[in-house]
Amino acid sequence: AQTVTQSQPEMSVQEAETVTLSCTYDTSESDYYLFWYKQPPSRQMILVIRQEAYKQQNATENRFSVNFQKAAKSFSLKISDSQLGDAAMYFCAWAFGGRSGKSTFGDGTTLTVKP
């Protein structure tokens, strides 16, 4: 079975600063994807960033980037130039490759952005 661990239940960052959220996972699968999702108070899940396991290059989406260390099974999210709107719960998720798409989510990290 796959497991996803987010060791930081809560994090805070000053507006305009950079913060890194940690995520480790465990799997014996070779074909998989990793995701970071944001869940604001509205509870709508929003995809932040996605990484294919077979790609060595770290994914980036504007102010969001990941540090994917496949051997260490680590997948951290870096948020640069933090904004008040970044405040939310962030979930790291692992998903089977191919047509399955079945996912396992971490317990989440609540991010607070201080003005």
Added chain:
Amino acid sequence: GAVVSQHPSWVICKSGTSVKIECRSLDFQATTMFWYRQFPKQSLMLMATSNEGSKATYEQGVEKDKFLINHASLTLSTLTVTSAHPEDSSFYICSALTLDPAKNIQYFGAGTRLSVL
């Protein structure tokens, strides 16, 4: 981007009644949809995988007779909570998986808050 509509957003029902929640992919087809349950400030727990034209696959510990799932078309899956009881009160979220396996992206509905009195 792809949109998933989930309805209703909030439902209150009496104990013993059944409640149906709809999940529609509005601008794409989805052979696979997922149903999750989320307690306050906790993670998403996968309840079942819904496949168009076939029976849903339930996760261990999820009562299939309590949570009926129907995926009748490529754009619609429904979750029916039968004979609801207060312990079924929770936040239910659906997601739809894009057909393109190379993308493997789930798009989520906005969720349904179920309160059973």
